Every structure is written in structure tokens, then in C-alpha cells.
Amino acid sequence: MSNKDSKTLNSDINFDKQHIWHPYTSMSKPIPCYPVESASGCMINLQSGESLVDGMSSWWACLFGYNVPELNKAATDQLSKMSHVMFGGLTHQPAVTLAKTLVEITPSGLDKVFFSDSGSVAVEVALKMALQYWQSLGKSKTKFVALKKGYHGDTFAAMSVTDPEGSMHELYQDFVAKNLFTEQPKIKYEQAWNDSAIQDLEELLKNNAEQIAALVLEPIVQGAGGMHFYHPQYLTSARQLCNKYNVLLIADEIATGFGRTGKLFACEHANISPDILCLGKAITGGYMSFAATLTTNKVANTISEGKAGVFMHGPTFMGNPLACAVASANLQKLLSYDWQQAVSTISNQMHQELARCTKLNSVKEIRVLGAIGVVELNQEVDMVSVQRKFVELGVWIRPFGKLIYIMPPYIATAEQLSKLTDAIYSVCESLN
Numbered sequence: 001m002s003n004k005d006s007k008t009l010n011s012d013i014n015f016d017k018q019h020i021w022h023p024y025t026s027m028s029k030p031i032p033c034y035p036v037e038s039a040s041g042c043m044i045n046l047q048s049g050e051s052l053v054d055g056m057s058s059w060w061a062c063l064f065g066y067n068v069p070e071l072n073k074a075a076t077d078q079l080s081k082m083s084h085v086m087f088g089g090l091t092h093q094p095a096v097t098l099a100k101t102l103v104e105i106t107p108s109g110l111d112k113v114f115f116s117d118s119g120s121v122a123v124e125v126a127l128k129m130a131l132q133y134w135q136s137l138g139k140s141k142t143k144f145v146a147l148k149k150g151y152h153g154d155t156f157a158a159m160s161v162t163d164p165e166g167s168m169h170e171l172y173q174d175f176v177a178k179n180l181f182t183e184q185p186k187i188k189y190e191q192a193w194n195d196s197a198i199q200d201l202e203e204l205l206k207n208n209a210e211q212i213a214a215l216v217l218e219p220i221v222q223g224a225g226g227m228h229f230y231h232p233q234y235l236t237s238a239r240q241l242c243n244k245y246n247v248l249l250i251a252d253e254i255a256t257g258f259g260r261t262g263k264l265f266a267c268e269h270a271n272i273s274p275d276i277l278c279l280g281k282a283i284t285g286g287y288m289s290f291a292a293t294l295t296t297n298k299v300a301n302t303i304s305e306g307k308a309g310v311f312m313h314g315p316t317f318m319g320n321p322l323a324c325a326v327a328s329a330n331l332q333k334l335l336s337y338d339w340q341q342a343v344s345t346i347s348n349q350m351h352q353e354l355a356r357c358t359k360l361n362s363v364k365e366i367r368v369l370g371a372i373g374v375v376e377l378n379q380e381v382d383m384v385s386v387q388r389k390f391v392e393l394g395v396w397i398r399p400f401g402k403l404i405y406i407m408p409p410y411i412a413t414a415e416q417l418s419k420l421t422d423a424i425y426s427v428c429e430s431l432n
């Protein structure tokens with residue numbers, strides 16, 4: 001880097017520190033950020049000249065890494081037609097094509113598609129759908145049941161169904177709607193099932209059915225709330241209980257959708273269909289923010305025949321053509337790719353290579369499901385120093401709390417994956 005470049009770089013870093021908020025950070029004591037010059041394939045290239053193997057898929061989003069030729073082409077082709085037109089009274093082929101694909105590939109019965117801007121908004125939309133559904137039926141069902149340690153986003157309604165402890169509820173106590181929380185599903189994915197694990201949920205539903213609009217959950221993988229993989233039978237039973245107690249089931253697959261857990265959608269681990277499904281994150285392959293909420297004909301028609309006569313939501317950028325076009329290209333690529341093989345190869349390699357971490361004192365447990373690898377430590381890590389260490393080791397891995405986890409792009413090579421797992425081992429060893 002020339003002197004001039006490094007001067008610009010430092011001045012950018014300073015401006016960033018002084019003026020730009022980053023996720024969940026302090027403005028007065030910001031933690032260091034690494035300026036990125038470009039990213040391509042599985043590599044993130046820093047302005048300082050280092051290249052890092054990406055272990056995060058930019059928070060579950062970049063299924064095929066960065067600078068993906070097919071997605072670039074879809075974006076530029078669409079740009080030359082139109083980036084955006086309003087969706088009120090207008091429609092377009094990118095939206096139709098994407099909706100067709102989503103209806104086809106998602107669990108059966110989800111035939112109506114609502115496009116929105118981000119995952120949190122997709123959750124807001126899902127909750128509003130459930131509320132309006134019951135209102136249309138003349139029932140006063142206005143509470144939600146959610147799982148402890150669940151995460152559904154940062155907007156207010158999404159926060160109200162996110163784990164109430166150690167999350168954001170406290171800060172906004174008087175403003176966040178009060179919902180009901182059931183125990184975290186305690187039986188892990190690979191453990192033997194026991195019906196006692198569903199008792200708490202059954203009690204809650206039984207005792208409060210009259211006022212519960214929907215059960216909201218992340219199927220199989222609770223992500224941001226602790227990377228917990230739970231037993232598919234929990235989901236099967238939850239579906240049955242929702243039917244029994246006349247409660248809708250909302251599946252938030254914003255993190256798990258599009259193959260990450262080894263199934264195209266995590267609901268498939270239990271062979272169930274929710275009444276409402278939220279998708280986001282990987283839908284555009286990580287190119288831009290976009291989300292969808294799908295529901296059944298029954299829910300959509302009931303809402304539409306209710307008092308309001310319409311579903312009361314309509315974001316400015318609803319059905320954004322650019323995002324729809326990129327999402328369609330991403331899904332086309334995914335469906336024509338042997339993603340199952342790719343995910344299972346990544347899964348096996350993570351299993352093998354992370355196993356040695358278990359003998360370290362700093363490590364509590366290793367878990368792997370699909371293309372998600374998690375090392376749970378005994379103690380919280382110091383994010384800043386661990387982050388720096390990972391960068392020195394040539395990888396991009398961002399730990400949180402006691403968790404060091406990776407969910408690499410499906411295109412990660414065996415060599416790149418080993419670089420990630422080696423770095424994790426080194427860091428865990430240094431914490432020993």
C-alpha cells in the first residue's frame with residue numbers, strides 16, 4: 001500500500017469510528033472494524049492487503065460466496081430494465097418468477113407470498129397476518145408463544161417474541177408487548193426423544209389457547225440465541241399441538257432456509273408445514289436485503305374476507321425487482337447445484353476437524369448440523385482480541401459470547417475449510 005493509500009485508509013477508519021454505527025456497538029468506545037476492499041468466492045479482501053477465508057457467509061446470507069458471476073449478471077441485466085417500481089398497482093416478471101419458485105420449493109400448502117425488506121420485517125408481517133387472521137374470525141387471540149433462547153429480529157414485535165432474558169427486552173420493557181415463553185427444547189438433534197420435552201409447551205397452549213394467536217419458532221436451529229440444534233420430534237409435536245389447540249404455527253426460517261441445515265428448509269427435518277413461513281438472509285445469496293413471508297390460502301383468504309378486507313402492510317420497496325431478479329438467480333443456482341452433497345461434505349469435514357477441540361479445557365462442546373459448525377466454550381471470549389487473532393490467522397470468524405461458530409459458503413474448498421477449523425483450534429488452544 002502506498003503512503004497516500006494508507007493515509008486515506010486511516011482517515012476512513014477514523015471517520016467510521018466517529019460517525020457510523022455498527023451492529024450492537026458503542027459509539028463512544030467502538031470496537032475495531034476492518035475495512036474491506038472487495039470479496040470474491042470464499043475470500044474477503046481487506047484494504048490492508050490481507051485476504052481472509054470467510055467462515056460466516058456474512059451472517060448466513062452468502063450461500064455461494066461473493067462476486068458470483070450468475071448473480072452479478074442477474075443484477076446488471078435487471079438494472080438495465082429497472083431497479084425499482086412501486087408494487088402498488090404494478091407487477092413485474094422478477095416478482096412473479098421468484099414467487100413461483102418459492103411456492104414450489106417451500107413446504108406444501110404455502111401458496112401466498114408477501115415480499116418485504118428484511119428478516120425482521122418478514123417476522124412483523126407474519127405476526128400481523130396471525131393477528132388479522134383471528135380478528136377476521138371474530139376471535140380475540142392476541143398473544144404469541146415463543147421459545148426461550150429464540151431470536152426473531154430487532155424490530156419491536158420481533159423483539160417481543162425473542163428470548164426475554166439477556167436480550168433486548170429489558171431495555172424497552174414498557175414498550176415491548178408481553179408474550180408467553182416456553183422452555184427451550186432441551187433434547188438435542190441427535191439425542192433420543194422423550195415426550196417430556198414437549199410438556200411445557202403443551203401446558204402453555206392448553207392453559208392459554210383462547211388468547212394465543214400463534215406459536216413462533218426457529219425450526220431445528222435456534223441461531224442467534226445460542227446455536228442450539230433441537231430434536232425434529234419437537235417440531236412434529238409442536239405442529240400437532242398447534243392443530244389441537246387451534247393456534248397457528250409460524251416458522252422463522254430466515255437463518256435456516258435454503259439448505260443450511262442439510263434440508264432445503266429445516267421444517268423438512270420433521271416433515272411439517274407451518275401456517276406461515278418467514279424467509280430472508282440467504283434469499284438473495286447475500287446480495288441485498290430482502291425477505292418473504294409465505295402463508296396458506298386459508299390464512300390469506302380469511303384475512304382478505306375479514307373486516308379490513310385487505311392485509312394491512314405495504315412497504316415502499318415491496319417486491320423490489322432488482323432483489324427479486326437476484327433472488328431468482330440465486331435460487332436457480334442453488335437448485336441446479338448439488339448443494340446436498342456440498343453441505344454434507346462440509347458437515348463431515350467440520351465434524352472430523354473440530355473434534356480435536358473437545359479435548360481442550362476451554363471447550364465445552366462441539367456441535368455440527370449441516371453446514372453449521374459450533375464450538376461452545378466454557379467462558380465468554382473477548383471479541384476484540386479473538387477477532388484480531390482470527391484475522392492474523394487469515395480467516396473471518398466472528399464469535400459471540402461463548403460461541404465460536406462457522407457457516408461457510410457452500411463453495412468453500414476442503415483447503416479453505418481446514419484453514420477455518422485450524423484457526424478455531426488455535427484460538428481455542430490459546431484460551432486454554
Ligand SMILES: *Cc1c(COP(=O)(O)O)cnc(C)c1O
Nearest residue numbers: 118119120151152153252254255
Ligand atoms: C437474522 C434473523 C432475523 C432478522 O433478520 P434481519 O434481516 O436481520 O432483520 C429474524 N429471524 C432469524 C431466525 C434470524 O436469524
